[in-house]
Amino acid sequence: MEFIDIGVNLTNSDFSHDLDDVIRRAQEAGVINMIVTGTDLETSEQAVALCRQHPDYLFCTAGVHPHDAKDFTHISLSQLKALASEPAVKAIGETGLDFNRDFSPRPQQEAAFCAQLELACQTGLPVFMHEREAFKRQYAILKDYRDHLSQGVIHCFTADKTALYAYLDLDLHIGLTGWICDERRGQHLLPLLKDIPLERLMLETDAPYLLPRTLCPKPKSRRNEPAYLPEVAATVFAHRPEPAEHIASACLTTTRTFFRLNQPAD
Numbered sequence: 001m002e003f004i005d006i007g008v009n010l011t012n013s014d015f016s017h018d019l020d021d022v023i024r025r026a027q028e029a030g031v032i033n034m035i036v037t038g039t040d041l042e043t044s045e046q047a048v049a050l051c052r053q054h055p056d057y058l059f060c061t062a063g064v065h066p067h068d069a070k071d072f073t074h075i076s077l078s079q080l081k082a083l084a085s086e087p088a089v090k091a092i093g094e095t096g097l098d099f100n101r102d103f104s105p106r107p108q109q110e111a112a113f114c115a116q117l118e119l120a121c122q123t124g125l126p127v128f129m130h131e132r133e134a135f136k137r138q139y140a141i142l143k144d145y146r147d148h149l150s151q152g153v154i155h156c157f158t159a160d161k162t163a164l165y166a167y168l169d170l171d172l173h174i175g176l177t178g179w180i181c182d183e184r185r186g187q188h189l190l191p192l193l194k195d196i197p198l199e200r201l202m203l204e205t206d207a208p209y210l211l212p213r214t215l216c217p218k219p220k221s222r223r224n225e226p227a228y229l230p231e232v233a234a235t236v237f238a239h240r241p242e243p244a245e246h247i248a249s250a251c252l253t254t255t256r257t258f259f260r261l262n263q264p265a266d
């Protein structure tokens with residue numbers, strides 16, 4: 001089976017000493033493409049550079065995570081704009097709201113989110129979003145922009161049924177991580193997995209974070225890797241009625257369409 005990891009933080013220092021091995025193991029596990037997540041200007045630039053070293057295998061996003069929204073300025077917006085024109089950049093983000101950690105003041109999170117949504121509207125690129133305990137505000141903001149946005153994904157969806165259905169009603173995509181493999185905090189997601197239409201469902205590891213707890217044997221290191229994406233997929237397979245091969249190939253099609261991976265750069 002083949003997979004595309006739509007959210008992997010390959011610029012994280014956890015991967016700096018063995019990135020080539022990490023990429024090789026991902027390829028051996030059937031991960032045929034990865035979207036490297038940009039979480040601030042620096043990692044977005046690093047992600048673009050990494051994509052240049054692995055053309056046609058790695059693609060990336062460019063954006064500023066809500067945790068870093070406090071550093072978001074007009075300078076970063078113009079730099080983001082320049083990055084967005086790079087052929088490897090397939091989405092704006094990671095952006096959104098995080099009222100769980102509140103690492104940036106909420107007004108600054110909202111301002112950075114809106115600016116990046118506007119950039120996504122201007123460029124026509126899809127938007128790669130994070131949301132944690134901020135559903136009401138995120139939904140209200142998104143509703144205003146939705147008609148002008150091409151596509152959007154709520155990556156690492158962890159919220160409840162109400163939020164899921166509301167995001168689906170806004171014609172957004174849903175990204176699932178190893179959170180669904182976590183018996184302590186992901187149980188509520190399992191009965192919802194079958195409610196996500198396959199043309200809206202995408203898979204991700206969010207590596208090096210969120211090592212799937214169902215992995216057996218457990219890796220020595222707690223670091224997650226894109227090679228563990230099939231473990232996330234296996235949990236999805238176990239909680240949907242369709243054959244696994246069908247789900248996997250539908251997710252691939254959904255992902256390629258969303259990130260326009262099968263279209264030549266223009």
Ligand SMILES: [Zn+2]
Nearest residue numbers: 094130155156
């Ligand atoms: Zn995130």
